[in-house]
Amino acid sequence: MRIILFLFISTLFASCSIEKSMNNAEYDAVIAKLGSAPSKNSPEENVMVGDAFRKSNRLVESIPFYREAIKQGTLEEAPNLYLAQALKVEQEYDEAKRILDNYLPKANDDKIRKLAEKELHNLQKIDELKQKESYYRVKNLADLNTEKAEYSPVYSRNYLYFTSNRDGSKIYRTTGTPFTDIYRVATKGANVELTTLSPLDPMINHLDTNEGSVAISPDGSSMIFAKGNDGKAKGYSEVNLFFTRFRNGKWSEPVPLSINVAEAWDSTPAFSPDGTTLYFSSTREGGYGGADLYQAKVNRRGRWVDVRNLGPEINSAGDDVFPYVSEDGSLYFSSDGHPGLGKLDMFRAVREGGHVTVENLGKPMNSSADDFGLFQFNLTRGFFTSNRKGGRGDDDIYTFINDDPDLKVVNYFLTGVTYTTDDAGEEIILPNTKVSLTADNGDVLDEAFTGADGKFDFRVYPEEHYDLIGEKTDYFTVRKDFTTIGKTVDKSTLTEFITNITFETKIMMDPIVLERAIVLDNIYYDLDKANIRSDAALVLDSLVQIMNDNPEIYIELGSHTDSRADDDYNMKLSQRRAQSAVSYIINEGIQAERIVAKGYGETQLLVKNAQTEEEHQRNRRTEFKVLRYNPRDRDDDLPPDESVDEYDRFFKDSGDGNG
Numbered sequence: 001m002r003i004i005l006f007l008f009i010s011t012l013f014a015s016c017s018i019e020k021s022m023n024n025a026e027y028d029a030v031i032a033k034l035g036s037a038p039s040k041n042s043p044e045e046n047v048m049v050g051d052a053f054r055k056s057n058r059l060v061e062s063i064p065f066y067r068e069a070i071k072q073g074t075l076e077e078a079p080n081l082y083l084a085q086a087l088k089v090e091q092e093y094d095e096a097k098r099i100l101d102n103y104l105p106k107a108n109d110d111k112i113r114k115l116a117e118k119e120l121h122n123l124q125k126i127d128e129l130k131q132k133e134s135y136y137r138v139k140n141l142a143d144l145n146t147e148k149a150e151y152s153p154v155y156s157r158n159y160l161y162f163t164s165n166r167d168g169s170k171i172y173r174t175t176g177t178p179f180t181d182i183y184r185v186a187t188k189g190a191n192v193e194l195t196t197l198s199p200l201d202p203m204i205n206h207l208d209t210n211e212g213s214v215a216i217s218p219d220g221s222s223m224i225f226a227k228g229n230d231g232k233a234k235g236y237s238e239v240n241l242f243f244t245r246f247r248n249g250k251w252s253e254p255v256p257l258s259i260n261v262a263e264a265w266d267s268t269p270a271f272s273p274d275g276t277t278l279y280f281s282s283t284r285e286g287g288y289g290g291a292d293l294y295q296a297k298v299n300r301r302g303r304w305v306d307v308r309n310l311g312p313e314i315n316s317a318g319d320d321v322f323p324y325v326s327e328d329g330s331l332y333f334s335s336d337g338h339p340g341l342g343k344l345d346m347f348r349a350v351r352e353g354g355h356v357t358v359e360n361l362g363k364p365m366n367s368s369a370d371d372f373g374l375f376q377f378n379l380t381r382g383f384f385t386s387n388r389k390g391g392r393g394d395d396d397i398y399t400f401i402n403d404d405p406d407l408k409v410v411n412y413f414l415t416g417v418t419y420t421t422d423d424a425g426e427e428i429i430l431p432n433t434k435v436s437l438t439a440d441n442g443d444v445l446d447e448a449f450t451g452a453d454g455k456f457d458f459r460v461y462p463e464e465h466y467d468l469i470g471e472k473t474d475y476f477t478v479r480k481d482f483t484t485i486g487k488t489v490d491k492s493t494l495t496e497f498i499t500n501i502t503f504e505t506k507i508m509m510d511p512i513v514l515e516r517a518i519v520l521d522n523i524y525y526d527l528d529k530a531n532i533r534s535d536a537a538l539v540l541d542s543l544v545q546i547m548n549d550n551p552e553i554y555i556e557l558g559s560h561t562d563s564r565a566d567d568d569y570n571m572k573l574s575q576r577r578a579q580s581a582v583s584y585i586i587n588e589g590i591q592a593e594r595i596v597a598k599g600y601g602e603t604q605l606l607v608k609n610a611q612t613e614e615e616h617q618r619n620r621r622t623e624f625k626v627l628r629y630n631p632r633d634r635d636d637d638l639p640p641d642e643s644v645d646e647y648d649r650f651f652k653d654s655g656d657g658n659g
Helices: 002-023 025-033 043-055 061-070 077-088 093-106 111-123 126-130 534-549 567-587 611-619
Strands: 135-141 150-157 159-164 183-186 210-215 220-226 239-247 266-271 277-282 290-298 304-309 321-326 331-336 343-353 354-359 369-376 382-384 396-402 409-421 426-428 434-439 444-449 457-461 464-471 478-483 498-508 518-520 554-560 596-603 620-631
Touching: 002 025, 002 043, 025 043, 043 061, 043 077, 061 077, 061 239, 077 093, 093 111, 093 596, 150 210, 150 266, 150 369, 150 382, 159 210, 183 210, 266 321, 277 321, 290 321, 290 611, 304 444, 321 369, 331 369, 409 434, 409 464, 434 457, 444 457, 464 498, 478 498, 518 534, 534 554, 534 567, 534 611, 554 567, 567 596, 567 620
Parallel strands: 150 396, 210 266, 409 498, 554 596
Antiparallel strands: 135 396, 150 159, 159 183, 210 220, 220 239, 266 277, 277 290, 290 304, 321 331, 331 343, 343 354, 369 382, 382 396, 409 426, 409 457, 434 444, 434 464, 464 478, 518 620, 554 620
């Protein structure tokens, strides 16, 4: 009896120990205890081992454990999905389809069912992807790669930066492999000079943390990289983004970015070509799948702000990671949620006509394994990472060349200036103005702050309509439309590889002056009537837009008549007309307390003793004026904050650029 009790207690403690290791993400410990013979494990243990292999990026090795768990009758539904995904990596596409076909009719877990349906749809696209024409050529960067992992290459100023566990001695218990560090090596194109290979200094690389993917600022002086938490960073238990600057021959102490989210995985950073946008991947709440792609903008104070999800056209139900924006505005990224050949495939997203199209790069850029971390050396050459068969070991760095003979690049840019006018009507440059580029659906595509010259620049896309929104404290927020529709170029007529087309515009900013009347042109009423005509409604709609864009203003809407009736009649008529216009505006959603109606009759004639119909029309006008203004704190007028951490000011102070 004692022996039986002892065996029971021993088994109980062993089970608790394994679950504890699993909960602590010590997947290698779970595999060491249960990963030898799936037929000897319970269904629960086999699912646990399968999950341990999958979560430590060893998906193929999970196959016998998920398969055995399903055979044993596990009640968990997720192993069906994960087994199909693992079989896809092994190019056993028909078997993967069979697993999902058997599972779906009896699915009860709504979330897993939807993911399985999506995976089955993706599997049905495999043959189409295999037949995709490709002009890419790829080659293993064998001089650099080892049997360990080398991944996430980034080229900057004659150096190739990458992440590797090649020299690690301490083992990361999640994967059973050494911790990763960031390295750099001098290179001329794809020709690396191995004698220059070295890890970054200990200020960056720590013995007991994983340093991950890197983004180098365009000037080469600053770096944002992913770093695993060592337990000392309060509130950050996952992977997060850190900033450091190279100055006076060394890297500064890395500090976490304010856009990190506690308990989320924030990683795979990349700068836009001009350095004003940071792209990254995150598992924060509110996304469309596992890890989603996001962007943040740097404001004129150097802070990363306005974090935005890139949307459902790009983000999938799976993981979308490793963004990269090329010189032609294309967004490259990796995903296991879009139709692909294996686990992570590489994709290219382009915008045209107001829509985003996502294209799989096809073979040989993609394989049945993980393919990710693309970085272009120029528009036809670059680097990426793959753990495909035939490599040197784990993840390897590859080079690629695009030999497409019809490849033509057309870049469209919009440049402009913000200005105001003086009393004489002369234009005056207006600096420190926030300008936003928005699509027809209201999505903000880009933002900029004008400098001392009042200039702003945006990349725009073919066959698309935009609104430009100018904002500055003490000035009316204004909108100006712009379109590339009918202005795009037929690539077949071009002879140059790269063609840049620049459009120009101006944005006039009116100051907010209390009690100053502003005429609303083209608001007409039928004779002796106060109802809003359709043509007048269009003008009033523009005032509604002004009110929505400027929530800090409270206005009076005034109506004036000409002098061709008696004073009392005109006063009453103008009040009815003003009230009618105000009622229209309130019905469009403007708060009633923000607008009042005022009829002036003929008391404020612009043309006294009017004789012509044109002169009478000038007197018959509708105006608005600002009665009260509660200015918001807008970023354009905020002074530099000396308490801001160093990383928050890097964009204003680029350092010595020797990184």
